[in-house]
Amino acid sequence: MTLQLFYLTWGTTHGSFRLPELESVAKLYDINFHLPPFSPNVIEKYNAQGCGLDEEWDIEGRAILVLGLEKVEDAFKLGERGVGIRSLHKLYALAPTLATLHTVLSQLPRTKEARPWDIDLEGDGSTEPKRWKFRFDSFAKMWDSQTQQEKMIAFDHLELKGKPDMKTPELEFGIFEEYLDRPSPAKPDPSATLALPEMVYYGLLTTHSTARPLLTHYSLKTRPHIGNTSMDAEISLLMANQALARNGSFVWDPFAGTGSMLLTCAHWGAFCVGSDIDGRQMRGKEKGKKRAGTPGIKLSAAKYGTQDQIVDLLTFDVTKNPWRVGRMFDAIVTDPPYGVRAGAKRLGRKDPSKLRNEPYFFPEGHPDAGKASYELPEYLPPFRPYQISHLAMDLVRLARYALKPGGRLVFFLPVVNDEYESVDVPTIEGMKLISNSVEDFGKWARRLITLELNINAPAVDAPRFDSESFFGTPSTSKEEAPGDDSAPSEQRLPGHHNFREKFFTKVIKSASTGLGNEAKAQSEFESESVAEAVDTHST
Structure with a gap:
């Protein structure tokens, strides 16, 4: 050779x-x-x-x-x-x-x-x-x-x-x-x-590189539909490559938001499905533009000529997803909410005693008297916080069920650096770690995790999220259900558990200069997600 x-x-x-x-x-x-x-x-x-x-x-x-x-x-x-x-x-x-x-x-x-x-x-x-x-x-x-x-x-x-x-x-x-x-x-x-x-x-x-100019092509500055946590073009394109997005592959983003990863995967020919517990992020605002009801993500896709690659945009809680058949997707690629500016949520109430057991009907005298609240177009169901450590493990378990053999899960995991250990990366039998890349911001970082389902891994049943505890073992207490802030005390909690609280107590408060208040800290936290990458090579 x-x-x-x-x-x-x-x-x-x-x-x-x-x-x-x-x-x-x-x-x-x-x-x-x-x-x-x-x-x-x-x-x-x-x-x-x-x-x-x-x-x-x-x-x-x-x-x-x-x-x-x-x-x-x-x-x-x-x-x-x-x-x-x-x-x-x-x-x-x-x-x-x-x-x-x-x-x-x-x-x-x-x-x-x-x-x-x-x-x-x-x-x-x-x-x-x-x-x-x-x-x-x-x-x-x-x-x-x-x-x-x-x-x-x-x-x-x-x-x-x-x-x-x-x-x-x-x-x-x-x-x-x-x-x-x-x-x-x-x-x-x-x-x-x-x-x-x-x-x-x-x-x-x-x-x-003929791919490098895509950073300008997919720049957030010229995209019709963005939000304050939209992923920048370079990272989105890198994630699409990690997901092996290609002609005919089937990709799902379960925390789609404004669809940055859907757009870059679609660029390489993948058919994409996006979902989010709050459909407003995917749809965007109707006012101000003649959109004829076109969702914001599809509006962006139309700009890039990939609107036919966006199969559907669905509103649901990932823990109550509609997938009745596993092994559908070639890749799951996502950036879950970290809980600082845009917190992760799931259906329910933090206090279960306040959750209704029957629909609420508007009383007489109300403009919508006799109607159930959920029948109104503007209805939003009750949400409760979704602990990032639980979310990450649940995401891996869901990927184990929903990915085809050889399929990949690509997602970001936020960590406080002085608490992070390699064992914190959520894993499950049948999936292998491909890469663990880090974008370091000093005291905290976000890690791009890529897991792949082994080609010979047997099929598994759909995971049940409400009846199992943080590490997937039978729950011994209702307080240990995924989505709550508690977790089994006899097991080591991963460094990203309670990330939001650690970010503000350990990262922000320890920085004595240059961070005026929590709002400014939040802005700094998210700025890396929305800033365009700047090349530092000199010629």
Whole structure:
């Protein structure tokens, strides 16, 4: 097997999301990719001794990933779907410094085997050598245009065939200087981190990511229907990839809200069902626009041409869902409410003694006399709080029933960092953890959990949520039912139990400056969900 190395430039700043997305896209397209450490033969082929290719690569912390592919076509497939990818270049050479790279290249014998760029310039040999240009990029350090031009001119010693053409090139050669804004094993002195690059790469542009521009396409700034907790475009697209959304797959978001994940899954051809206990979020306001009764989510989908992919939008409590047949969905992808600004709810009352056993009929003299309250269009049933730790476990149990073998559950789990442990991730027999990525905000974080139903897992009966306790064992007390704030005292409570209270007592109150009041704290909590991602690469 001949392995072709590429250097991949990352677009996303969410480091722990990178490898899970890469693995998911590879699974979608049946791509075999290889990561460092590489074999001595591969390292020798690229004259890359001492360049770190013989050890584990810091995927989360580096701006570049060197990976091996068995087919060039696979690079185009990764670029077609990878939201976190900026570009892929066919790797020719790399070195710790620009001067070292020049030395390595100048000492190569004048053969096509040693200079593969000559082969790429010649093409099929039936035409004149191709037109080309050089492009210089860097990460974490900016250079003025004159310096960039000088760095590119310094590669004149390669004596490239063909004509340079900066406007209409057929090939684009890339030079990328990777600086780190933090100490590394190679440069442990913090004061010297930007003095010299971590690595310099020379290669041929294979493809820019065609998925990356979708961040602008699905921007919240231009979407017809959003709310104060709408998920931003980048995270929504990453979640769609984690869910393996594809043509013909069937996806459900049980906490749909304004439908961010439904829209991105539909983009990739999935048929989507959204549900929420409060249908007003999905429908949006009727006033102000001539919508002819079109729900807000479908209004957004119409903007993107995917309205036919939104199968239905349903209003129900997930613990009293209508699914009478299991194994329906290829993916369940959702962002449950955390309980800070938009709290999770389920049907019922916190005080069960106040729950009516029969419908309420309006008395005589009332405009709706004789009618039951639930018959009115504006009727809202009574809700009670839904503890996030119970919700998360119930969601996993529901996914175990509703997913097809090989199907995935993708959801966010909020945690207070100093209480989080890996055992807090809810699991159940038959489902395996695929990834646990973290978006860290300091004292708290939200973790993107991806679970997959084993292909050989047997079918199970629909879960019953009211008669079982937090961890799915028979309840010994009515106070332990899912949705209440209590839980079995003999078992360790996960770090996300009572997250709302911990957020305001441990995260907000411990921050002595810059957070005026609870309203401002809530705004900070949600701001990351609605802010558009900002790329930090310098060019």
